[in-house]
Amino acid sequence: MTAGGSGDAKASGEDLLIARLFEPIATHPGALGLKDDAALLSVPPGHELVLTKDALVAGVHFFADDPPEAIARKAMRVNLSDLAAKGAEPLGVLLAFAIPPEMDAAALTAFARGIGADASLYGAPLLGGDTVRTPGPFIVSITAFGVVPAGQMVRRATAKPDQAIVVSGTIGDAALGLALRLDPSRAGFAGLGEKAASFLKERYLLPRPRLALARALRGRASGAMDVSDGLVGDLTKMLAASGVAGEIEVDRVPLSPAARAAIKAEPALIETALTGGDDYEILAVMPDEELDAFTTFATAAGIGVSVIGRTQAGQGLTVRASNGAAMTFARGSFSHF
Template sequence: MQGSDDRIEDETDLVQTYLAPLAAGAPGAFGLRDDAALISPEPGTGIVVSSDPIIAGVHFFAGDAAADFAWKALAVNASDMAAKGATPFGYILTLALPEAPTRDWMQSFSAGLRQAQESFGCHLLGGDTDRTPGPLTIGVTMMGSVPAGKFVPRHSARSGDHVFVTGTIGDAALGLALRKIPAAFDDVLSEEQRAFALGRYLRPRPRIGLAEALRNHASAALDVSDGLLKDLRRLAGGSGMSLELGSVPVSSAVSAALTHDENLASLVLAGGDDYEILAAVPPNAVAGFKQGAEEAGIAVTRLGILEEGSPLEVRDLNGRFLDLQRLGYDHFA
């Protein structure tokens, strides 16, 4: 682990020095001095729960800055909250460490958590710390609130719904490629474009501001974590649609990479880690959804219209059908 040799040898010291301050402002957390947290939902709301761990060597590099993967651990869960139309309010943290961390490392890690929870509007409520013979593992279970009856499911899209996606797609996959091979695309990307792509990989930005528009106008939604095509198929259910690669919103960095090598289309369509939101919106709610997104300051792009019984077809920039054997990331493939 990064940091000096001043290692923390007492679990209580670790929790009370670096994690308990993150619970300040959450009465039910009891300063992380109890064995459980107390959650009192607001009248007329439901509690949405999502759990997404991240593991060194799978979701991040152990050599990355601790503040970055601490941010990511919260961001991937806050993204699920946003897609359900929920507002995050708290999270449980399970931190499994392969060795006693240094104080510098814990300071960086807790700073990343603080930056993320201040950005997403939530507090640490509790959790546990453990030693593990395996890689560093950060488990987060996040909770959010949603007005009664306004939860946005994943599998309720209907034929005729318009499919929208937020932001741009493929940036994180490009950032991962740059993280693996720093010299990649040296003659293709500017320093600004490289920094943008790396930033999108290291610190995803969940679209929390879109929650209200989703609650009010979407029939179904999910976040793009495993790849645009894989998550689009999940959203579509028994329906399909025709998707043009040129209609997928991309950043200038991804556009430059595609211009350099059109075979990188899979980077855009199946790369994963975007943490943008896919939403199915009924035709009569499209105008309201777009207005709500604009008011939230979140760009949305229409990808197509779902059609029952139709396949999911994708054409490249030259109008040729793309091979869809690999739709996205799979932990067990």
């Protein structure tokens, strides 16, 4: 995303777009006013870079008619969620997006406004990127940069046995929000009030990256990741990467009042909540002696945390239903492949 340097045939239209929409929000010195072919970023002494990248595609990760500002914020937040789970604090982002024919000037303005709003809210300044045209669909890709004190990044492959399995916030809201948008006449949603339905839809549209927990994870969690593809599937991935087993109890998984109401009306929706994804909550494993301090930190930040189970020696994940029976799922998590 540079104003110039990409060839005269492309430069005039792209330069005008960048100058109008993105230069005003790229105020970090390292962005170089978006006038160069690259950004310049300094890493604080004694720290290491943490890098992550996610791409979002219309019709896959969001609805094509979602508000452009919300699409921008979702793209920002899914990447910032990865940084949070690693114990990292944001340094900045690079943005690339492909503009389809139906995206007009007003939509682009709203999209840029969303990027700028979250860049300011989360301290993740826009540093550069690229813009292209496409016949469709709309595609957004963000690379996020963060820092951690050297040697303190929290990995997913280092969880230890005989420790607590902890999750932040509530699980299943976004997956239920998506299911609601796809089929509002389902039994679980037919009786939901407007407030509960709006809450579930918003949780799908606007994730809440738990950056406030990043510092608390460092030195406390033996392993962590964010829940993007579903609690069951992502926990299974972390346990497998770490070479340990785990067991969780469904009754201990935190659910919002809206999710509880939907599941009560249609019990089969519990599988959607546990495996559907888009939660963007923190999933961590930590020693019992760290739980009080972590919980105190989270409470001060206004974020709930719940212990949902334990790790153990062995392999695999067991999910216990209310009656103690092991649950099975048609699909453990969302997958593109």
